[in-house]
Amino acid sequence: MTKIIGLTGGIGSGKTTIANYFQSFGIPVYIADDEARKIMRSSEIIAAIKNTFGEAIFESGILNREKLAKIVFNEPEKLELLNNIVHPAVKKHFEHWLLQYKKIHYVIYEAAILFESGGYKNCDFIITVTAPVDKRIQRVIERDKTTRELVLKRINAQWTDEKRISKSDFVIENISLENAKLEVYRILKILKIKQKHS
Numbered sequence: 001m002t003k004i005i006g007l008t009g010g011i012g013s014g015k016t017t018i019a020n021y022f023q024s025f026g027i028p029v030y031i032a033d034d035e036a037r038k039i040m041r042s043s044e045i046i047a048a049i050k051n052t053f054g055e056a057i058f059e060s061g062i063l064n065r066e067k068l069a070k071i072v073f074n075e076p077e078k079l080e081l082l083n084n085i086v087h088p089a090v091k092k093h094f095e096h097w098l099l100q101y102k103k104i105h106y107v108i109y110e111a112a113i114l115f116e117s118g119g120y121k122n123c124d125f126i127i128t129v130t131a132p133v134d135k136r137i138q139r140v141i142e143r144d145k146t147t148r149e150l151v152l153k154r155i156n157a158q159w160t161d162e163k164r165i166s167k168s169d170f171v172i173e174n175i176s177l178e179n180a181k182l183e184v185y186r187i188l189k190i191l192k193i194k195q196k197h198s
């Protein structure tokens with residue numbers, strides 16, 4: 001039975017970077033953000049988003065993600081409406097994705113809001129990636145050419161590191177990439193031991 005390793009952490013903590021390290025060891029990785037982005041281009045989800053948020057956030061039929069972000073990260077109840085549209089579709093897509101890995105011991109499910117979305121309930125182990133908030137903010141500003149204010153709005157829509165750590169099996173402090181790689185290797189060795197005795 002394939003075991004699911006949940007990989008989470010706040011915006012800019014380095015989840016995707018670390019997910020890629022696990023992938024380099026041959027572990028299949030499901031990046032929820034990327035899959036959600038694709039799912040949100042399906043006619044069914046577009047119709048649901050239009051029905052809930054109106055047509056003004058669409059231009060020539062294409063969702064303006066920035067406009068939708070401005071709504072949902074300023075109004076928590078609107079974010080919940082969006083989550084309730086997208087997350088069930090992501091869950092269904094992940095369950096289908098998983099079918100191809102029946103013979104694989106471990107897969108990684110990477111999601112920024114693994115806990116907030118309830119996705120952690122399907123995970124056998126959970127890894128939380130942490131980094132000092134200011135480093136995270138700076139990384140996202142550089143990566144997304146965004147502003148401190150907008151990054152903080154997303155941080156405020158997510159759990160704190162303390163809360164995540166309290167429910168995690170492993171924590172990777174992603175200060176340096178070298179340390180992060182060592183931590184990935186350490187966790188894999190522990191999991192291999194667990195796998196042998198399971």
Ligand SMILES: CC(C)(COP(=O)(O)OP(=O)(O)OC[C@H]1O[C@@H](n2cnc3c(N)ncnc32)[C@H](O)[C@@H]1O)[C@@H](O)C(=O)NCCC(=O)NCCS
Nearest residue numbers: 010011032033036065068069082086090112113154157158
């Ligand atoms: C509001 C949207 C359109 C903004 O799109 P944008 O391209 O700016 O951001 P993107 O989706 O790439 O997310 C970037 C980061 O924002 C944060 N974030 C995204 N969604 C959420 C959320 N629902 N709650 C808290 N933080 C979130 C995460 O740290 C994520 O890694 C988009 O974030 C969205 O649709 N979110 C709701 C669906 C969702 O939860 N997707 C995440 C994976 S399932």
Ligand SMILES: Nc1ncnc2c1ncn2[C@@H]1O[C@H](COP(=O)(O)OP(=O)(O)OP(=O)(O)O)[C@@H](O)[C@H]1O
Nearest residue numbers: 011012013014015016017112139143174175176177
């Ligand atoms: N240890 C590090 N040192 C410097 N830069 C880093 C480090 N780890 C990640 N980064 C960079 O910081 C940015 C955020 O990393 P990444 O995209 O992996 O974070 P994330 O947790 O997946 O973010 P999001 O929640 O937005 O998807 C990227 O540009 C990445 O290259």
